[in-house]
Amino acid sequence: MKKVTSLRLLYQLSLIMLIVAAPAFAQSPASETSDRSDDVSDPLNRYQIRYNVTRDGDNYGKATRELAVDDEGTYQLSTYFTASILFYDIERREKARFVVEDKSIVPLKYTLSDSRTFKRTKNTAYLFDPSAHTVKGAEGEAATSVPEKIYDPLLVYEALRVAVSRGLRGDTTFNVYDGGKPEQFHFTYNGSETIETSLGKFETEKFTRVRETSARKTAIWFATSVNYLPVQVTQENEGDEQATLTVAELNLL
Structure with missing residues (x-):
C-alpha cells in the first residue's frame, strides 16, 4: 500500500509541473474568449526562478524556470523539474524558443524530455512555421494547420503572464498546440491576493486553469512587484490539494 500511495503522490506532484516543466493537459475547445493584450511592446526581461514542490508541507522536489535571449533577439524559455x-x-526538461514580431510572441520550437524510473524516456518536439500557420511534430509527420495566434504547452503560460502584466483582469482563452493538435486552454480570473513565501509577502493576481471535462484545477499567482512572475502554483482535484509549487529563489536579470 505504501508503494502504491507513493507512486500516486509522485504522479500528482508531476501534474503541478504543467506550469513549469511539463506539457499542459488537453482540454475541450472553449467557446468563450475575452479581450486581452498579450502584445509585447518592450523586450521581455530575463529571469531565473527556483521552486520547491510540496504537499501537506513535505518537500518532494525542485523546479527551475529561466528566460534568456540571444544577441539576435531569439528568446528561450527553459524549465527543469526533478x-x-x-x-x-x-x-523533466522543457524548452520553448520564440521571437517577438509586431509586438506579439511568436513560437518557433518546443521540446520536451521526460525521464522516469522503469520507463523509456519520452521526447517530444514541435516546429512552428508562423508564415504558413502550421506546426510539424515528429520527423516525417505532415504539418498541421493551426490558428494564426497559437502557443506551445510551455509558452502559453508566458503569454498569460505578459497579458496579465499588460492589464488583463478577466477570463481568457488561448490556442495551444498540444498532443499533436490545436487545443484551447481557458483561464478564469480570481482577483488580487497577498501570499507569503520564504522570500516574503507578494501582492499577486490570481488566475486558475479550469477544465471542462475534469475537476482538476491549476491556480497561478503572478507577483506584481517582480514583473508578474509566477511565485506560486497549486494543483487541486475536487477541492483537495494535490501539490504546491512555491518560489524559493528569484533573480531578475
Missing part, C-alpha cells in the same frame, strides 16, 4: 519518492524518480 522529484523522487522511495525508488521512483522523475526528471
Whole structure:
C-alpha cells in the first residue's frame, strides 16, 4: 500500500509541473474568449526562478524556470523539474524558443524530455512555421494547420503572464498546440491576493486553469512587484490539494 500511495503522490506532484516543466493537459475547445493584450511592446526581461514542490508541507522536489535571449533577439524559455519518492524518480526538461514580431510572441520550437524510473524516456518536439500557420511534430509527420495566434504547452503560460502584466483582469482563452493538435486552454480570473513565501509577502493576481471535462484545477499567482512572475502554483482535484509549487529563489536579470 505504501508503494502504491507513493507512486500516486509522485504522479500528482508531476501534474503541478504543467506550469513549469511539463506539457499542459488537453482540454475541450472553449467557446468563450475575452479581450486581452498579450502584445509585447518592450523586450521581455530575463529571469531565473527556483521552486520547491510540496504537499501537506513535505518537500518532494525542485523546479527551475529561466528566460534568456540571444544577441539576435531569439528568446528561450527553459524549465527543469526533478522529484523522487522511495525508488521512483522523475526528471523533466522543457524548452520553448520564440521571437517577438509586431509586438506579439511568436513560437518557433518546443521540446520536451521526460525521464522516469522503469520507463523509456519520452521526447517530444514541435516546429512552428508562423508564415504558413502550421506546426510539424515528429520527423516525417505532415504539418498541421493551426490558428494564426497559437502557443506551445510551455509558452502559453508566458503569454498569460505578459497579458496579465499588460492589464488583463478577466477570463481568457488561448490556442495551444498540444498532443499533436490545436487545443484551447481557458483561464478564469480570481482577483488580487497577498501570499507569503520564504522570500516574503507578494501582492499577486490570481488566475486558475479550469477544465471542462475534469475537476482538476491549476491556480497561478503572478507577483506584481517582480514583473508578474509566477511565485506560486497549486494543483487541486475536487477541492483537495494535490501539490504546491512555491518560489524559493528569484533573480531578475
